[in-house]
Amino acid sequence: xxxxxxSTGDELLKGxxxxxxxxxxxxxxxxxxxxxSRVVVVGDDLPDLVAGIREGLAHYDFxxxxxxxxxxxxxxxxxxAAEALQVPLVHDAKAEAIVRARFAVSGRPMPEINLKQALxxxxxxxIKNPNGTAPGFWVQRGDHRAVFMPGVPRELxxxxxxxxxxxxxxxxxxxxxxxxFLGIGESVAQxxxxxxxxxxxxxRVSFRASSPELTLTLxxxxxxxxxxxxPQVAEMLRTGLFARSRVGLPxxxxxxxxxxxxxxxxxxxxxxxxxxxxxxxIPGASEVFTGGIIAYDNEVKMRLLGVxxxxxxxxxxxxxxxxxxxxxxxxxxxxSDLGVGITGIAGPDGGTPEKPVGTVHIALATxxxxxxxxxxxxGYNRTAVKRVAAWTALKMIYDAIGSHMP
Amino acid sequence: xxxxxxSTGDELLKGxxxxxxxxxxxxxxxxxxxxxSRVVVVGDDLPDLVAGIREGLAHYDFxxxxxxxxxxxxxxxxxxAAEALQVPLVHDAKAEAIVRARFAVSGRPMPEINLKQALxxxxxxxIKNPNGTAPGFWVQRGDHRAVFMPGVPRELxxxxxxxxxxxxxxxxxxxxxxxxFLGIGESVAQxxxxxxxxxxxxxRVSFRASSPELTLTLxxxxxxxxxxxxPQVAEMLRTGLFARSRVGLPxxxxxxxxxxxxxxxxxxxxxxxxxxxxxxxIPGASEVFTGGIIAYDNEVKMRLLGVxxxxxxxxxxxxxxxxxxxxxxxxxxxxSDLGVGITGIAGPDGGTPEKPVGTVHIALATxxxxxxxxxxxxGYNRTAVKRVAAWTALKMIYDAIGSHMP
Numbered sequence: 177x178x179x180x181x182x183s184t185g186d187e188l189l190k191g192x193x194x195x196x197x198x199x200x201x202x203x204x205x206x207x208x209x210x211x212x213s214r215v216v217v218v219g220d221d222l223p224d225l226v227a228g229i230r231e232g233l234a235h236y237d238f239x240x241x242x243x244x245x246x247x248x249x250x251x252x253x254x255x256x257a258a259e260a261l262q263v264p265l266v267h268d269a270k271a272e273a274i275v276r277a278r279f280a281v282s283g284r285p286m287p288e289i290n291l292k293q294a295l296x297x298x299x300x301x302x303i304k305n306p307n308g309t310a311p312g313f314w315v316q317r318g319d320h321r322a323v324f325m326p327g328v329p330r331e332l333x334x335x336x337x338x339x340x341x342x343x344x345x346x347x348x349x350x351x352x353x354x355x356x357f358l359g360i361g362e363s364v365a366q367x368x369x370x371x372x373x374x375x376x377x378x379x380r381v382s383f384r385a386s387s388p389e390l391t392l393t394l395x396x397x398x399x400x401x402x403x404x405x406x407p408q409v410a411e412m413l414r415t416g417l418f419a420r421s422r423v424g425l426p427x428x429x430x431x432x433x434x435x436x437x438x439x440x441x442x443x444x445x446x447x448x449x450x451x452x453x454x455x456x457x458i459p460g461a462s463e464v465f466t467g468g469i470i471a472y473d474n475e476v477k478m479r480l481l482g483v484x485x486x487x488x489x490x491x492x493x494x495x496x497x498x499x500x501x502x503x504x505x506x507x508x509x510x511x512s513d514l515g516v517g518i519t520g521i522a523g524p525d526g527g528t529p530e531k532p533v534g535t536v537h538i539a540l541a542t543x544x545x546x547x548x549x550x551x552x553x554x555g556y557n558r559t560a561v562k563r564v565a566a567w568t569a570l571k572m573i574y575d576a577i578g579s580h581m582p
Numbered sequence: 583x584x585x586x587x588x589s590t591g592d593e594l595l596k597g598x599x600x601x602x603x604x605x606x607x608x609x610x611x612x613x614x615x616x617x618x619s620r621v622v623v624v625g626d627d628l629p630d631l632v633a634g635i636r637e638g639l640a641h642y643d644f645x646x647x648x649x650x651x652x653x654x655x656x657x658x659x660x661x662x663a664a665e666a667l668q669v670p671l672v673h674d675a676k677a678e679a680i681v682r683a684r685f686a687v688s689g690r691p692m693p694e695i696n697l698k699q700a701l702x703x704x705x706x707x708x709i710k711n712p713n714g715t716a717p718g719f720w721v722q723r724g725d726h727r728a729v730f731m732p733g734v735p736r737e738l739x740x741x742x743x744x745x746x747x748x749x750x751x752x753x754x755x756x757x758x759x760x761x762x763f764l765g766i767g768e769s770v771a772q773x774x775x776x777x778x779x780x781x782x783x784x785x786r787v788s789f790r791a792s793s794p795e796l797t798l799t800l801x802x803x804x805x806x807x808x809x810x811x812x813p814q815v816a817e818m819l820r821t822g823l824f825a826r827s828r829v830g831l832p833x834x835x836x837x838x839x840x841x842x843x844x845x846x847x848x849x850x851x852x853x854x855x856x857x858x859x860x861x862x863x864i865p866g867a868s869e870v871f872t873g874g875i876i877a878y879d880n881e882v883k884m885r886l887l888g889v890x891x892x893x894x895x896x897x898x899x900x901x902x903x904x905x906x907x908x909x910x911x912x913x914x915x916x917x918s919d920l921g922v923g924i925t926g927i928a929g930p931d932g933g934t935p936e937k938p939v940g941t942v943h944i945a946l947a948t949x950x951x952x953x954x955x956x957x958x959x960x961g962y963n964r965t966a967v968k969r970v971a972a973w974t975a976l977k978m979i980y981d982a983i984g985s986h987m988p
Contacts, residue, residue, distance in 0.1 A: 189618045191609025192789065194600045198623070203597025212595045213630065215623035217604070224620065363715075366654040367695045382626070382656055384593050385734065442855075442876070448862025449848075449855030452876040456854025457965050459930055461878075468876035469886075470848070470858040476873040476916055480886070510882055524865055555688040557713075559863050 225256030243327030631662030649733030
């Protein structure tokens with residue numbers, strides 16, 4: 177099955193909105209065992225619409241068109257479909273009934289202008305729209321089919337679900353293995369992976385970065401070949417691996433803390449609250465996250481975390497000693513099982529030859545132990561240093577309390 | 583100028599991510615007086631990439647390609663460009679220097695695999711990438727130019743800004759007026775603006791949302807017409823306006839605090855550290871931001887902010903009384919001029935009929951005064967509630983200490 181998505185609307189070409197309809201349909205199609213070959217976006221322009229529809233009908237088994245079915249002058253999709261098919265626009269009784277039914281439900285009178293929505297390309301089949309006034313429709317030319325749906329996401333989604341899955345063959349979906357990790361560069365992982373892949377094996381490799389997290393997906397129609405490879409890849413990524421599904425590290429850590437019944441507090445200097453914020457993005461964080469102290473000013477480190485002035489003088493605020501005291505201080509003061517301390521230089525200013533921008537000390541305290549890591553995040557800007565510091569702290573928690581996955 | 587965007591990557595065709603790069607570039611081009619004619623998305627598939635690049639070079643003055651420049655096997659864009667142009671891939675000394683320079687900055691050794699990024703289509707010009715290892719490049723065929731940029735948004739944006747504006751004709755350098763605001767919906771603003779615009783005036787209107795901030799840009803070749811309109815638009819947006827340039831509200835607030843010599847502390851419950859984090863994203867925040875207390879657990883509200891247990895029982899943690907005590911408590915304990923308190927229900931759970939999800943109380947304390955605002959952020963998800971709460975707090979600071987712009 178070769179599938180094309182044609183998204184229409186000036187608002188897309190002006191960047192006023194992102195094309196979430198295309199992303200949603202593409203993801204649905206993956207669930208249905210299909211993959212879109214091409215997405216095309218055009219504006220509310222008749223020749224561009226006609227060209228897009230012709231391209232779909234000529235080269236793709238199935239074309240999914242979103243947008244341009246409303247009643248106003250810039251809604252040109254039905255007209256463009258008629259031109260692409262070289263047939264007239266004709267009044268469609270079923271389409272009119274769909275429009276009238278919707279107005280009847282809402283109790284509003286139907287403006288004359290909406291009758292335009294009952295004009296379809298000759299031979300088209302109307303599709304009901306339970307969520308709006310615009311009927312959809314589909315057309316067939318030889319083996320090629322195109323379906324036309326409204327651009328309003330709610331209407332498009334419900335119409336897609338009603339008609340598209342039933343039209344697709346039910347193929348053997350490829351088997352997948354997913355690895356989420358951090359701390360290993362994409363190119364290093366790629367190089368090591370190349371050495372593991374059996375030559376000629378029908379295994380498709382894809383990497384996706386959501387810095388500093390990386391997702392590696394292996395797909396294959398061959399379940400046996402994939403199963404043989406999985407443990408080797410997991411071992412190769414061992415130091416960085418934190419999930420075998422597409423869940424982010426903050427959610428993994430919150431789930432792990434819940435599972436272990438542990439409560440966490442954070443003391444943040446250079447990360448400024450980011451670690452607390454990403455943890456509290458996860459529903460249910462309140463069960464495991466007590467809170468934190470953003471100790472940006474050294475006074476706050478002393479007053480609220482018990483960092484001795486002498487340590488700040490002797491070692492500096494960005495030091496192992498201070499990170500350890502912050503972690504233990506926040507753990508105790510917030511009556512938690514675990515405490516994290518992060519202190520570093522996020523830049524762009526504040527670096528020195530001994531402690532350049534990107535120097536970050538992270539400590540993780542339990543009642544009896546403190547572990548510490550000194551990091552040199554070079555080449556990152558201010559917000560990236562904050563982010564990689566927060567994620568490194570999360571990984572330290574994960575490693576300390578989690579068990580590595582098989 | 584006919585412009586096409588070609589976005590590449592299996593993650594787009596699988597719907598794993600939305601094509602934000604295309605939306606961003608399209609909006610930038612509107613600012614530059616251009617409009618994209620077509621967006622095409624293809625996967626990491628050589629024939630599809632070649633066809634997409636050929637289509638751009640054949641029919642568009644300018645093709646903007648994003649993605650596929652990494653070092654791994656699924657990064658095929660340079661090879662596809664070479665095939666589309668029917669030239670060989672050749673080693674490019676400048677490109678290699680760009681890759682090596684980036685690894686030198688980060689202090690990591692360069693894997694051999696990254697040398698692939700120094701292979702460009704013969705005749706291509708390499709473009710520096712200050713934010714990553716992948717050099718960009720551009721090619722010319724007759725009057726048609728195509729520029730190839732990495733898919734990582736941060737890298738794409740900076741590369742776009744470095745090269746694209748300089749290549750576009752300067753369309754009678756339109757005069758611009760920029761308004762940054764929040765708290766007024768785009769459709770309401772649009773409707774009110776329509777009433778202000780003189781009929782037939784050559785004034786182009788564009789809105790851009792970075793929720794909850796909105797940017798309104800008015801562009802016109804007619805400086806006089808624009809100048810006449812500016813004060814009316816500023817007055818119309820008065821309650822939400824915070825900048826007359828494209829700077830974000832956190833940066834505006836940090837600058838304002840510096841100007842006034844004021845120091846701020848934050849007490850965050852539902853926002854979980856987000857307000858502290860967005861403030862500390864701004865270089866120089868350390869001069870005005872002392873820190874904060876993330877009082878997620880009620881124990882922390884009592885112990886570290888002095889919220890009486892009786893208030894928590896009587897009014898609940900999400901209440902005006904508690905927000906006020908949090909604001910004043912953190913101001914005093916962190917020895918600051920201003921204190922913010924935020925407590926609310928971010929959802930998805932925890933709402934009640936009296937206090938539904940989205941209920942947020944925000945207080946701002948000075949030595950002598952406390953102001954308070956009760957908000958009902960309906961229809962937002964958890965992270966959006968956090969964000970709009972943090973921005974509302976910033977706007978309260980702005981209104982309290984700033985002066986409205988003319």
